[in-house]
Amino acid sequence: GDSVTQMEGPVTLSEEAFLTINCTYTATGYPSLFWYVQYPGEGLQLLLKATKADDKGSNKGFEATYRKETTSFHLEKGSVQVSDSAVYFCALTNFNKFYFGSGTKLNVKP
Amino acid sequence: NAGVTQTPKFRILKIGQSMTLQCTQDMNHNYMYWYRQDPGMGLKLIYYSVGAGITDKGEVPNGYNVSRSTTEDFPLRLELAAPSQTSVYFCASSYLSPEDYEQYFGPGTRLTVT
Numbered sequence: 477g478d479s480v481t482q483m484e485g486p487v488t489l490s491e492e493a494f495l496t497i498n499c500t501y502t503a504t505g506y507p508s509l510f511w512y513v514q515y516p517g518e519g520l521q522l523l524l525k526a527t528k529a530d531d532k533g534s535n536k537g538f539e540a541t542y543r544k545e546t547t548s549f550h551l552e553k554g555s556v557q558v559s560d561s562a563v564y565f566c567a568l569t570n571f572n573k574f575y576f577g578s579g580t581k582l583n584v585k586p
Numbered sequence: 587n588a589g590v591t592q593t594p595k596f597r598i599l600k601i602g603q604s605m606t607l608q609c610t611q612d613m614n615h616n617y618m619y620w621y622r623q624d625p626g627m628g629l630k631l632i633y634y635s636v637g638a639g640i641t642d643k644g645e646v647p648n649g650y651n652v653s654r655s656t657t658e659d660f661p662l663r664l665e666l667a668a669p670s671q672t673s674v675y676f677c678a679s680s681y682l683s684p685e686d687y688e689q690y691f692g693p694g695t696r697l698t699v700t
Contacts, residue, residue, distance in 0.1 A: 518693060519692055520691045527686075567628075569684045573645075575631075
């Protein structure tokens with residue numbers, strides 16, 4: 477079945493460091509791919525998405541490119557801030573169903 | 587707009603008890619979803635609905651039931667609660683297909699079954 481695998485955390489970075497969180501997927505057909513962010517005590521919020529191969533999603537300095545050849549959708553940010561500390565989830569949707577990765581906790585230290 | 591609201595925020599159940607988790611959205615969204623999030627894990631889809639009167643199973647439907655009599659409401663029923671149902675439950679909605687429309691999440695219900 478469809479699934480998403482993302483790197484385990486936690487990831488701890490200093491402010492202004494470069495961030496990469498790896499995500500790979502398995503799916504039939506042509507899924508859409510997403511990154512969601514969850515702040516403590518809150519529900520998930522959409523961060524960015526890409527709906528077809530080679531699309532790049534971007535938002536708030538984060539970006540991810542839909543790579544069909546490597547079935548990947550890695551999240552990157554050039555310079556993280558303390559306020560980026562949260563749990564990040566990679567997800568895909570296929571035929572109205574959503575599949576989430578297990579989440580990667582990011583801690584950014586001043 | 588309140589968005590997606592869930593009640594209660596917290597609940598402790600004894601094994602074998604039943605309860606209903608309430609979910610309401612005021613955005614006139616057609617699609618609604620119930621997920622559970624176990625500690626350190628991603629969300630797993632329990633049930634979803636693409637419109638009033640239509641529901642379908644997700645990845646982990648066993649032990650749960652849903653109904654969708656109105657566009658706004660999508661309650662999740664737990665019958666005969668078990669410790670394995672201890673989790674955080676999130677309700678979400680989107681206008682139409684989640685490929686094209688953002689999914690909005692409620693704040694969650696933390697359920698403990700002892």
